[in-house]
Structures are given as C-alpha cells and as structure tokens.
Amino acid sequence: MMPPPRASLVEDAGIQRPRIELEYPTERLAIVHLVGDHDLSMYEPLKDALDMAAARRRNVFIECSRCSFIDSTVISLLLHAQGMVVSGGGHFVLVIPDDPGPVRRVAEVMGLGQMFPLCGSLPSLAAGLASTPS
Numbered sequence: 457m458m459p460p461p462r463a464s465l466v467e468d469a470g471i472q473r474p475r476i477e478l479e480y481p482t483e484r485l486a487i488v489h490l491v492g493d494h495d496l497s498m499y500e501p502l503k504d505a506l507d508m509a510a511a512r513r514r515n516v517f518i519e520c521s522r523c524s525f526i527d528s529t530v531i532s533l534l535l536h537a538q539g540m541v542v543s544g545g546g547h548f549v550l551v552i553p554d555d556p557g558p559v560r561r562v563a564e565v566m567g568l569g570q571m572f573p574l575c576g577s578l579p580s581l582a583a584g585l586a587s588t589p590s
Contacts, residue, residue: 472491472492472522472524473491473492474491474492474493474494474497474498475491475492476488476489476490476491476498476501476502476505477489477491478505478508478509480512480513483513484513484514484515484546485513485514485515485516485517486508486509486510486512486513486515486516486517487516487517487518487519487578488505488506488509488516488517488518488519489519489521489522490502490518490519490520490522490523490526490530491522491523492522492523492524492525493523493524493525494523494525494526494527494530495525495526495527495529495530496527496529498529498530499529499533502530502533503533506533506534506536506537507537507540509537510537510540510541510544513546514541514544514545514546514547515541515546515547515548515549516537516541516546516547516548516549517548517549517550517551517578517581518534518548518549518550518551519551519578520550520551520552520553520559521551521553521577523559524557524558524559525558525559525562526559526562528566531566531568531571534550534572535571538571538572547573548572548573549572549573549574549575549581550563550568550572550573550574550575551574551575551576551577551578551581552568552574552575552576553576553577554576554577
C-alpha cells in the first residue's frame, strides 16, 4: 500500500494550506475568512479578495479563527482595505478569537487593537451590530 500524498499528511497534522474564503451573508456585509498562514506569498490573492469585498459590500469583517499566522504584509493590506471601507461609510472589523494563539499574539504585539476594531467572534460581533443603528 502506498503512503498518502504529502498534502494529506500536512492536513492530517492539523496544518491548513493558506486560502481565503469570501462570504456575502447580506447585501451589506462581506466576510473574508483567512485560513492557514498568510504572509508575502499570499499578497496577490489577499489583495484581490479584500478589493472585491470592499467594492461589493459596505461592511467587511476579516475572520481569523482558522488563521495560524499573519505578517506585516497582511497588516498593510488590511490597513489599505480598511481605508477603502471606512471612507465609504462602512465598518471594517478584525475577528480574532480571544484564545491565546499565534494571531492573537501578533495582534497584541503589533497593537492591532489601536489600528482596527477587534472582536473575539462573529456571533458577538453580529449581536453588537444588531443593537446599533445603521
């Protein structure tokens, strides 16, 4: 019997290949899910996804519960996207789980809470937005 392909070994080890998932749950909201490690190698796909989300929806949430790493390249792209969304009157929020993990550590070390609105989960963010006027 042949061993499983390398991709399966990586996935079995709990390491997710980097990818970006776009979701449009309402006509005013885009959720960009970051999965795996995101660094310079993901610049073009992430830039394209953020540009598309900002162009199609007023509010953009960046969901990082399955993200294992972000670097300064990603933070720069997020700042640019935030500028586009906020200048159009929308909301731009980073959703980073409260659990101790690599992305939470980056957020604390880099002071992302001073650059972006942060939230610990999508349900708590949705509840907070539902209680505020549009």
